[in-house]
Amino acid sequence: MTQTTAIPARSTLSDAVDALSSARRDWRGRHPASTARFPARGAVERVVELLAAALYPRRLGGFRGAVTEEDHFVAAKLIAALGELEREIENELAYWQHESQARFDADQAATITRLFAAGLGEVRRLVDSDVEAAFLGDPAARSVDEILLCYPGAIASLHHRIAHPLYELGAPIVARLISELANERTGIDIHPGATIGEHFFIDHGTGVVIGETAIVGRNVRLYQHVTLGARSPLGAARATPRDRLARHPIVEDDVVVYAGATILGRVTIGRAATIGGNVWLLSDVPADAIVTQPEAQRLDRGARDRIRETLAEAVD
Numbered sequence: 461m462t463q464t465t466a467i468p469a470r471s472t473l474s475d476a477v478d479a480l481s482s483a484r485r486d487w488r489g490r491h492p493a494s495t496a497r498f499p500a501r502g503a504v505e506r507v508v509e510l511l512a513a514a515l516y517p518r519r520l521g522g523f524r525g526a527v528t529e530e531d532h533f534v535a536a537k538l539i540a541a542l543g544e545l546e547r548e549i550e551n552e553l554a555y556w557q558h559e560s561q562a563r564f565d566a567d568q569a570a571t572i573t574r575l576f577a578a579g580l581g582e583v584r585r586l587v588d589s590d591v592e593a594a595f596l597g598d599p600a601a602r603s604v605d606e607i608l609l610c611y612p613g614a615i616a617s618l619h620h621r622i623a624h625p626l627y628e629l630g631a632p633i634v635a636r637l638i639s640e641l642a643n644e645r646t647g648i649d650i651h652p653g654a655t656i657g658e659h660f661f662i663d664h665g666t667g668v669v670i671g672e673t674a675i676v677g678r679n680v681r682l683y684q685h686v687t688l689g690a691r692s693p694l695g696a697a698r699a700t701p702r703d704r705l706a707r708h709p710i711v712e713d714d715v716v717v718y719a720g721a722t723i724l725g726r727v728t729i730g731r732a733a734t735i736g737g738n739v740w741l742l743s744d745v746p747a748d749a750i751v752t753q754p755e756a757q758r759l760d761r762g763a764r765d766r767i768r769e770t771l772a773e774a775v776d
């Protein structure tokens with residue numbers, strides 16, 4: 461069977477092109493930087509794939525050769541990853557230059573890339589520690605390799621451990637593209653600015669949100685739908701630097717936060733505290749404390765019948 465593609469009438473097409481051109485002109489009147497260069501999503505995605513292969517040649521890179529050949533494979537992946545990363549950082553710096561009239565040294569993208577590359581050993585060490593934390597923390601895990609290959613928490617950790625140094629080195633859009641790739645892939649939304657200690661484990665993970673200025677200690681475990689958020693969108697509201705720079709919680713070492721807990725604002729959850737499921741928390745919690753919602757209760761027969769009657773009336 462042949463397929464035909466409907467071509468719009470010439471006037472339909474030119475009307476649409478004109479309308480889009482006028483929308484672009486309006487937008488650019490308000491946002492002059494929008495004709496600048498930007499980092500490209502596809503390129504950043506390739507960088508992450510190549511870095512994952514360099515960090516974990518066998519498990520994430522598909523390398524099947526001899527151990528003596530690994531370094532060669534890793535070097536090839538790194539050359540490709542760092543070249544592409546430097547180009548995307550150049551695009552980002554061109555954007556900031558256009559937007560803020562700032563001037564950057566011509567070799568700044570190369571410097572950021574070099575410093576990032578120098579930290580890759582630490583990136584691998586941190587992801588390894590997160591994988592080990594998952595193995596210790598989840599009785600359902602069969603092996604550390606299963607975790608690295610399959611667990612959303614490990615995928616989010618890999619992306620965050622790459623994105624955070626890029627954010628700190630001055631490439632926040634490239635970093636944000638990486639964190640959004642993780643969000644697309646896992647439903648775990650960690651802002652690349654968040655500072656997270658080693659042995660971090662997010663179990664299941666779907667719906668977890670960790671904001672830009674959150675500080676998370678070592679050995680912290682979170683379950684699905686946990687939010688470490690800010691108290692209100694500051695938007696254009698007048699705000700002190702502290703409001704802007706310290707919006708999210710501090711979670712100290714060895715804390716566990718169960719599913720659905722929402723912790724908002726610059727509060728401190730003290731060392732080894734446990735936060736129960738669905739807790740809504742806007743204040744500090746001392747070390748070793750346990751904070752819970754009242755447990756669900758089974759209704760006695762009278763209360764149950766009254767509710768049934770109310771529901772029946774509502775349906776009528």
Ligand SMILES: CC(=O)OC[C@H](N)C(=O)O
Pocket residue numbers: 669670671672688689690691692693694707708
């Ligand atoms: C996670 C969160 O608090 O989001 C709110 C807003 N994006 C902010 O960073 O303040």
